[in-house]
Amino acid sequence: MSAPASTATFPAYRERYLPAMTPGQIAALSDKAWAPVIVATGAIEQHGPHLPVAVDSLMGQVWLTRALARLPAGASCYVAPPITIGKSNEHTGFPGTLAISKETLRALLWAIARQIHTWGFRHLAVLNTHGGNTAVVIYTLREIGASLGLQCGLLAPAFDLDLPPQENAYGYHANTAETAWLLAVAPQFVDLPGAVCEYCGDVNTPGELRPERAPATMAWVTADLSKSGIMGDATAATAAKGAAWIEHGADRYAAAIAELCRVARDAT
Template sequence: MSSRERYLPSMTAVQIAALPDKASAPVIVTTGAIEQHGYHLPVAVDSLMGQVWIERITEALPDNVPCYIAPPITIGKSNEHVGFPGTLMISKETLRMQLFVIARQVSAWGFKQLVVLNTHGGNTSVLIYTLREIEAAYGLKTTFLKHGVKLEPELSAQEDAYGFHAGELETSWLLAVAPQWVKMERAVCEYPARLSDPGELRPEAAPATFAWASHDVSASGVMGDATAATAEKGERWISQMVAGYVARITELAAPKSNP
């Protein structure tokens, strides 16, 4: 079944009212960002990937697994990328309220489950506490979706720890799905820290972390090794992650998870 057949805004009010499987069907909302991704990737990467996941997941999901798609939240909390052209951002309060208003209506229409598929790390902390509030306010079962699979080929330990923005992973994804938008000749390798660095204070993956902004830790805006990216790795990783997402959604949609 295509994503359009599961996309709630493509339905009429009458169709939404008549959907027979609202008690078990998770409603997925993607949360992304429009923000700088170095010299080589478009600013839409995170929001674009949200739509890629939805397309690939709905293609792979068996037709008899109920699941619907809410309109995406495309601008995220990206204040860590301020100062680079192309970055848009909303506040944590606006992000929280956007999710809240979608949840309120999804609940009012009769659905019982809301699932967030997030593609921007800067949104994560807000989304997690907001999902808990939504669960308490509307009785919706809420899930922060994770693919839960081990990627093959594995990222290096250095990339795994410090390749968290516009690096090997995201660049490979884009090479696989939208190569015309990738300027590989401008790709760089720039890490905000090295595993071998002395001391315990680093931006991420350390005993002590600090609230970094991109311009403090990266001149290019890249945090990772974009030069290691290939379309082949991207396609393989996307397939592995889609399989993980599909398994999780199938589990969520099963009647036993909705007592």
């Protein structure tokens, strides 16, 4: 009898999950020359008063579960254990934020890369759900590629969520999208009465100096920009929006993974 989902030991994509395989099964995989190993990098950090601190790491698993279930025929990939704690020094000072340094994140990626390379894999892809990790991941993947000869890349499809201009410009964190995603996949963990709308600027009077996406930017920490920990309009989130956006995002991730596979397979 199979275990009920609530007590399952391995994720739904366990046939692709390397920790669920025996050494012999990993050794026998026939597509290691081109099938990428995906590592999810997330974060455990404050996401406002209304969301659990695991949002980014949880969403990495949501994207993997949904995207891998819709990979087209001919695509293949494997999944390494996730790096669930991220470089979240911008969110320190709030209970629940657990951060590792950029050196630790780099070392973890290097350790995984070196070892999967010795097992025979030649492609590594990172599915990153935390903006604070991005710069570290990109420079580390370039180092790994240049040193090991492992082909490395980042899965970062653009989502078209059709958000209002103000949210698009200043919805950085614990925002409409993240709140809606959680309402769709784990509503029991959302304390919606705690959601607020808090922006650190006005899209109609932006000025030259802004926290992000501007001629002049600042190396902000959350405490500079937000009292609640929210940067965006968490009150505009609904479960229905979240469910639709998750479908869209899963399609985009599946397409990105399939394209990685196609290019790598064609090159072998």
